[in-house]
Amino acid sequence: MMAPDRSSLSRREYVRALVAAGGASALSACLDAVGGGDERSGVDAPPGTDDPDSLPGRQHAWNGALSSDDDGNVQLPAHHVLLALSLHEGPDEDARETTEAALRTLERAYEWSNDGLVFTIGYTPAYFRRYHGSIPDSVDLPEPVALTDRENPTFDEFDAVVHLASDRPEVVLEAEEGLVGDRETVNGVDVETDLGSVFDRLDDRRRTGFVGEGLPADRTDLSGVPDSVPEEAPFFMGFRSGFRESQATEDRVTIEDGPFAGGTTQHVSSMDLQLEVWFEQDNHYQRVSKMFSPEHAEGDLVGSVGERLETTNGLSDERIEATAADARERGVVGHAQKAARAREDGEPLLLRRDFNTGDGDRPGLHFLSIQREIGEFVRVREAMTGADLDVPSANNGILHYIFVNRRGNYLIPPRSLRSLPPADPDSEREPID
Template sequence: MTLPDRSSLSRREYARALVAAGGVAALSACLGVDGNDGERDVPPGTSDPDALPERQHAWNEALETDADGNVRLPEHHVLVPLSLRDDPDEVASETTEDALRTLERAYEWSNDGLVFTVGYAPAYFDRFDESMPPSVDLPDPEALTDRESPEFDEFDAVIHLASDRPDVVLEAEEGLFGERETLNGVDVEATLADVFERIDDRRRTGFVGPGLPAERTDVSGVPESIPEEAPFFMGFRSGFRESQATEDRVTIDEGPFAGGTTQHVSSMDLQLEVWFEQDNHYQRVSKMFSPEHAEDDLVGEHGERLGATSGLTDERIEATSADARERGVVGHAQKAARAREDGDPLLLRRDFNTVDGDRPGLHFLSLQRGIDEFVRVREAMTGADLDVPFANNGIRHYIFVNRRGNFLIPPRPLRSLPSPDPDPT
């Protein structure tokens, strides 16, 4: 891939563009931005990877929080899709584990270091004679509305790398495939290159953080009117602590994969020009949150008035059908919240903005105990039961899903080429 032209980009924009480009040349350019290759201040990892949490998805305690106590996701994200070269065996499993442990020894489990997961698609498990245990809900992905016709992730596995440091996600990715002899001072003694093939045309990248979307107005389809401090393309904060499922809630609690979770990834394009230039702020708040949020001015310019919660009370959620019928508009968050169980959210979202393909988009990444729970939330968000014009049915008019994928994130002891029915010992 051609490297970006630095002359028209800030240092921050250039680094983000290099993550999107990927590869050895992008890593070299990223390290050269500050001229500090070999002299970086990246915190080292642990000498004992076994001391890390058993859950791969246990990120929250290690990540920073904002002033309201919401978990602050790392700024830079890469999803690396993988295809097995041969059927898995003990040697391949050991090689995979050694490569992943190299990352854990090289980088602190934190925003400044690296957090990651490895997940397996239904296609990976289809090669085995054994069936998946009933405690794991991992169906093939499918279209979830009659308005979408997405392609599906049918490769074997995906690694999600995340860090505040663009050089770290690039270096980790290249080190996993033998393109680096050391990672943050740690020798690379095993790589995934003999086990997996990278599927470069399915590689996905992105970013999240205040001010980052507003820096992408050079991309076609990204309007100048995005709020300066907005962390997401659609202009509002997300990931409110009290509106997210806990890591406990999304963890599989029985069977051989207890301690794991499932992951859904939807890749979508965003129609931002219509969102920002056809609708006014009042309309956007109504469609993103609820009409009452707009009437009572609960949100602010980009969500700064919302602390650790989206502000969706039981009364606002229960009013969804009445708002559709009487006001002619319902909120995206308002609709999705109808799927809560005993008042608790079902999904833990770790999604991020993207300009993959030189268009604004979102890689919606959610963790949940089973994929059926994602489907329940998606059906509630679709709002097919609501008597409301499509253009006012939350944000459905502005999002276009083009890919879907489902994955099992096993607990750390089973993350390296598991069978469908692994020996719990």
């Protein structure tokens, strides 16, 4: 894609647009915009490691390497790319070695951190259908399906997705270009092996986005993003997210048994957001009621963007148990309030790593969650849908404002099996194709 025109954009808007565009020209323009590197030498980021054993065995083990905010909540990197990949043909040992070498190049090039790069590679049910054998019972990886009668999503039926994330836009762009063979060096490390001989990059399935204070408000250039998005909000809908006590731990989302122990599952829902109605029809009190709970609004517990909540979304057991009563008696329930009903022994089931997007030149969200089983995501989504609640649809949390257009389920293996894993590593057979 062509790099965007810089003349009408702020620097932050411009570099986000470059990440969304992708490609060599976008990387070149990004390096010019941010400084600290050039097209020939590439980025100047903290270097990675030559010792793979120094990295966590879990691909999804990001939290210990990422920074935290003033309240101790993990801060996701600011810039994200979901790189969709389709295998040329059935996987074999040479393809596995090539894939592993390409991923190791990224680890040698970039520090495992916000300022460097964190990433995962995950595989769809369609990938595992290439094998005669089946995934072991210890892994719950069903085909994606529509989860409400209001949605008609397209499903991710390619083979794999790589999630690249960094605070530095030039890093995610360079890492992507290096992975697919369009760059000879990444952060000063020679790219001797890339994924180009194994996978096709599916540009029409590529997804990008961002998260961070002030970043959504910069996107009022997009159709559908009103000027009333709070300046300090990290997400398009105006509130903080990712409170550490309201997130599952990395231990909780890790598969415990079987050959894929140490891995996890990932769900990605891509959705459009109706922000004009959210901000210009509803007032702040109504938005707090629908995002959190009526009690949050009445007690002014949230603040302008969630700054009063600190490490938790503030949902007590009593307020979660009162969800049905709030629906009947107050005529409104909160999104977080409903979803919390799916907790197990009081503990959240999902670890969310979602991010805003301007893909398609419309405001949206790539809702990315990791969990031990896809069934746990489905349970939370059903609780959030609130079909059992006697409440008007416009007051049923945020359902009235989100429109799912794509869903995908993935297995993220442990690092030791991340490169084209067989369906059952304990009893590998030849792939079908």
